Amino acid sequence: MKQKLVIAPSVLSLDYARVSEQLADLNKTRAEWMHFDVMDGHFVPNLTFGPDILKGFKKAVDMVMDVHIMVSDPKFYAPIFIKAGADIVTFHYEAVASIKECVALCRTIHSLGAKAGVSVRPKTPIDEILPYLHEMDVFLIMSVEPGFGGQSFMEDQLDKVRKLRSYIDAHELNVRIEIDGGINAKTAKQAIEAGCDTLVAGSYVFKQDVHEAVESLLCLA
Numbered sequence: 001m002k003q004k005l006v007i008a009p010s011v012l013s014l015d016y017a018r019v020s021e022q023l024a025d026l027n028k029t030r031a032e033w034m035h036f037d038v039m040d041g042h043f044v045p046n047l048t049f050g051p052d053i054l055k056g057f058k059k060a061v062d063m064v065m066d067v068h069i070m071v072s073d074p075k076f077y078a079p080i081f082i083k084a085g086a087d088i089v090t091f092h093y094e095a096v097a098s099i100k101e102c103v104a105l106c107r108t109i110h111s112l113g114a115k116a117g118v119s120v121r122p123k124t125p126i127d128e129i130l131p132y133l134h135e136m137d138v139f140l141i142m143s144v145e146p147g148f149g150g151q152s153f154m155e156d157q158l159d160k161v162r163k164l165r166s167y168i169d170a171h172e173l174n175v176r177i178e179i180d181g182g183i184n185a186k187t188a189k190q191a192i193e194a195g196c197d198t199l200v201a202g203s204y205v206f207k208q209d210v211h212e213a214v215e216s217l218l219c220l221a
């Protein structure tokens with residue numbers, strides 16, 4: 001079932017000299033989720049935020065905290081970020097040993113009171129995960145190699161989105177299809193047409209007027 005379009009601005013692209021001002025601007029927009037990228041410098045070649053930053057950001061906005069953990073040890077980090085205020089924790093399929101572990105971690109996340117998401121790098125196939133989609137709330141397709149903002153959208157990732165949309169609709173599942181990387185007004189339209197209902201956008205949102213950027217994505221629905 002395709003759901004209402006949600007915009008999730010990625011705070012990886014904030015201007016860190018103007019954080020409070022930008023969070024206040026963001027809070028006035030119709031973006032419902034804040035996308036918070038946790039990188040451990042190991043699973044991806046970049047290092048970002050810890051749980052205290054999440055706590056601070058959560059106090060500054062009234063948004064769903066959508067935490068994407070790009071880490072080698074998601075079992076260790078998921079509970080830490082839930083305790084710090086994550087509403088959704090999305091971990092990487094490549095960081096767990098098997099589909100059994102993937103399902104077990106989704107269940108642990110649910111037992112701790114958060115929603116569970118699973119993400120895949122551009123080269124990872126999704127066929128093995130499809131029969132277990134009912135265990136998760138969000139499936140996050142990476143449309144760039146994870147690690148950095150400002151990269152170009154990988155259009156071939158839309159095949160995975162189409163496959164997910166058919167599976168979710170055929171099985172009447174309540175799972176969001178989120179896409180992250182290189183989203184702007186043009187690529188957002190392609191992503192929505194392919195079946196996405198949740199768009200992460202970093203540089204597109206924060207390198208212009210935040211309100212106008214969010215509206216320009218929402219009007220594509």
Ligand SMILES: O=C(CO)[C@H](O)[C@H](O)COP(=O)(O)O
Pocket residue numbers: 010012013035037068144145146147148149150151180181182183200201202203204
């Ligand atoms: O997860 C990410 C990178 O790994 C970011 O969320 C993503 O890159 C957003 O940035 P942009 O919209 O500028 O591509």
